[in-house]
Amino acid sequence: MSGQLTSVLRSLVFVLFALLLCSAIFQTSGFSAVQVLNSIAEGAFLRPNAAAQSLRWGLPLFITAVGVAISFRAGYFNIGAQGQFYIGSIAAAICAEALTGAPPIFVIPACFIAGMAGGAFWALWPGLLRIRSGTDEVITTLMGNFLASLLLIYVTSGPLKDPSGSGQQASSRPLDSSYRISDSLGVSPVIVTTALVTGVAMWLLVNRSAFGVLAGLAGRNGQMIRWLGTKQWQLGLASFLISGALAGLAGTLEFMGPNGRISSGFLPAHGFTAILIALVANTSVIGTAVASLFFGGLASAALYLPIMVGLPASAIDIINAAIALFITAKSAFVDRLLRVGRRDHG
Amino acid sequence: MDEMIIAILRSSTPLIYVTLAGVLAQRTGIWNLGLEGLMIIGACATVLGIAITGSFLQGFLLAVGLCVAASVLLWFVIERLKANQIIAGLGLTGLGLGGTAFAVEAYMGSQVAVTVSSGAPKAGPVLGAFGVLSIFVLLMPVVVLGLWVLLKCTRFGLQLAACGEHAFAARSVGADPSRIRLIALAAGGVLCAAGGAELATGSLQLFAQNMTAGRGFMAFAAVIFGAGHPVWSTFAALFFAVAGVLGIRVQLTFGDNIPHGLLQTLPYLATILGVWVSGKLRGGAKAATLTEEQSDV
Numbered sequence A: 001m002s003g004q005l006t007s008v009l010r011s012l013v014f015v016l017f018a019l020l021l022c023s024a025i026f027q028t029s030g031f032s033a034v035q036v037l038n039s040i041a042e043g044a045f046l047r048p049n050a051a052a053q054s055l056r057w058g059l060p061l062f063i064t065a066v067g068v069a070i071s072f073r074a075g076y077f078n079i080g081a082q083g084q085f086y087i088g089s090i091a092a093a094i095c096a097e098a099l100t101g102a103p104p105i106f107v108i109p110a111c112f113i114a115g116m117a118g119g120a121f122w123a124l125w126p127g128l129l130r131i132r133s134g135t136d137e138v139i140t141t142l143m144g145n146f147l148a149s150l151l152l153i154y155v156t157s158g159p160l161k162d163p164s165g166s167g168q169q170a171s172s173r174p175l176d177s178s179y180r181i182s183d184s185l186g187v188s189p190v191i192v193t194t195a196l197v198t199g200v201a202m203w204l205l206v207n208r209s210a211f212g213v214l215a216g217l218a219g220r221n222g223q224m225i226r227w228l229g230t231k232q233w234q235l236g237l238a239s240f241l242i243s244g245a246l247a248g249l250a251g252t253l254e255f256m257g258p259n260g261r262i263s264s265g266f267l268p269a270h271g272f273t274a275i276l277i278a279l280v281a282n283t284s285v286i287g288t289a290v291a292s293l294f295f296g297g298l299a300s301a302a303l304y305l306p307i308m309v310g311l312p313a314s315a316i317d318i319i320n321a322a323i324a325l326f327i328t329a330k331s332a333f334v335d336r337l338l339r340v341g342r343r344d345h346g
Numbered sequence B: 001m002d003e004m005i006i007a008i009l010r011s012s013t014p015l016i017y018v019t020l021a022g023v024l025a026q027r028t029g030i031w032n033l034g035l036e037g038l039m040i041i042g043a044c045a046t047v048l049g050i051a052i053t054g055s056f057l058q059g060f061l062l063a064v065g066l067c068v069a070a071s072v073l074l075w076f077v078i079e080r081l082k083a084n085q086i087i088a089g090l091g092l093t094g095l096g097l098g099g100t101a102f103a104v105e106a107y108m109g110s111q112v113a114v115t116v117s118s119g120a121p122k123a124g125p126v127l128g129a130f131g132v133l134s135i136f137v138l139l140m141p142v143v144v145l146g147l148w149v150l151l152k153c154t155r156f157g158l159q160l161a162a163c164g165e166h167a168f169a170a171r172s173v174g175a176d177p178s179r180i181r182l183i184a185l186a187a188g189g190v191l192c193a194a195g196g197a198e199l200a201t202g203s204l205q206l207f208a209q210n211m212t213a214g215r216g217f218m219a220f221a222a223v224i225f226g227a228g229h230p231v232w233s234t235f236a237a238l239f240f241a242v243a244g245v246l247g248i249r250v251q252l253t254f255g256d257n258i259p260h261g262l263l264q265t266l267p268y269l270a271t272i273l274g275v276w277v278s279g280k281l282r283g284g285a286k287a288a289t290l291t292e293e294q295s296d297v
Helices: A002-028 A033-046 A050-073 A081-098 A104-133 A137-157 A189-208 A210-220 A222-227 A232-259 A270-280 A285-309 A314-327 A332-345 B002-027 B035-053 B056-080 B085-108 B125-132 B135-153 B155-165 B167-172 B177-201 B215-225 B230-257 B266-282 B285-296
Strands: none
Touching: A002 A033, A002 A314, A002 B085, A033 A050, A033 A285, A033 A314, A050 A081, A050 A189, A050 A210, A050 A232, A050 A270, A050 A285, A081 A104, A081 A137, A081 A232, A081 A270, A104 A137, A104 A232, A104 B266, A137 B215, A137 B266, A189 A210, A189 A232, A189 A285, A210 A222, A210 A232, A222 A232, A232 A270, A270 A285, A270 A314, A270 B085, A285 A314, A314 B056, A314 B085, B002 B035, B002 B125, B002 B135, B002 B155, B002 B177, B002 B215, B002 B230, B035 B056, B035 B085, B035 B177, B035 B215, B056 B085, B056 B177, B135 B155, B135 B177, B135 B230, B155 B167, B155 B177, B167 B177, B177 B215, B215 B230, B215 B266, B230 B266
8 A cells, every 4th residue: 555655646746847847838938837837727627617527538538548557557558549549439430420320229339339349450450460470569559540540531531521521620420419429518428337337347357357467467577477377468469459449439439429520630639648647547447537537627628728818728738748758757766755755744 | 853852852851860860869779759849849949049039040059959958858757767768758749749839829829830031041053953952951961971970980889879789788898878878869859950940941931830740750660660770761761751742742643533641651551561570580579478378378
């Protein structure tokens, strides 16, 4: 427990470092750092209906982040969540297009399955390359993100193009309203239930199943797993597939819920934020849920800032990026700081 | 034909400078995924610097200063705080993309592109039709060859490669891997500033949000595809740039009959293929631990 407490405190110290760096950037750009951070806190957590906004952005992020956490736990550095999210949304959109006219009770589950299969497929090939040929998954999943973005541009400006669409961003035809699982506010029983079911299932998988224990062990000590006679390639491939399927599920939710369509380059920071959430939470499922609400709040502040207080939305990107810069740090200095702190309190 | 060559040189030069920065980092054992961020900082600082001071040189110096500072920050986080280099690099990229967007809005009061009246110095009429090329294009072959000689023939270059391949061996002959990584990343910062400056002021004279559009990642792909070798990686970057220019030509000629995204996928597909083949050839350490099980099961 005290080890876990230390890791939480360490995360918080580095988040603090990150905020200091952000303040320096805001200040040198000619804004008052205090005012910017204040507005962000207000937009993210303090204004009325902030909780609903946090959930709207946090729930899909949570689903993707839990998947990322599972592949990280198993020792695979799958940074392709963004691509898996896109391919999932594309697969769901194609499925919805193909089944247009069928009753929603069939179409919605079919789209969920298609989206998860799409995301899983986009994690399958890097997983196979990694496991069969030792091809580094960091590169393949990163390149996969760019390929998925290009594919998204292709389908939204080609096969699925909305001919009435205007503006610079190519979009698919809007999903028929009877198939939508939420309005544009994005918090509905279907979405909340999906996130809850995912969270509980993944918590059970990680903490109460042989798979979770072995996968966690495989990530920390691959040798141990071999001595136990476990088929490590099965564990590895399963963790790739789960993380891909969950990112694809999040893409499906965004498509069938708040967005109602897919657009080229939509939600470009989703995968990166999900990776960040998994790292901040130290890959624990419960930690991921808490961190998702925090980063969901920040994401909602990105819409609040320019409209309500006239600040650039990129302030949120800066905060996320600065947290990413520091979150994996393991500093002897900070550990010493934490030890000193504990002694003072105890 | 001249026009085609000019187009290729212009689109490849920024990519090549950034690729060389990636090569330097790669050789010391750091996968620099912050290249995209460094490049856009270079582009933005050059343009804002020109807008403020009116002088290209001062703008470029500002870019060099900021890119080196950002590289040193990355070094500090990776080497001193022992952060994961992939995540820290992606963080730096996010910081660059977000920070420049923020700076432009702070400076201009809106998201419009910043245009300036002067750009990088040009070669001039001595070169005829090629006189429109900037000095960065002319210097590029010199920098590529210079880096190749540095890595291949100098004591420092060998130390640099040694600390990527076997840091313990490097340390045992008195080289300090951490210090060498600092020098390599800082030098990479200068190269990224040059790449960004060429992108923003080589032929255009403006900066727009997110104008690097993934070029930093493409440079990283070129580093991987070129196996970290300065000349091979340069050719990889050149190849990606040619594919990009051809993609535009194909679209102009055939319109929407051919999906124009197809050629854009080339750099990424090539990199996946490259890293797969090199993994097979080297039979990488990671592969050994996992493929063993397959024969067991």
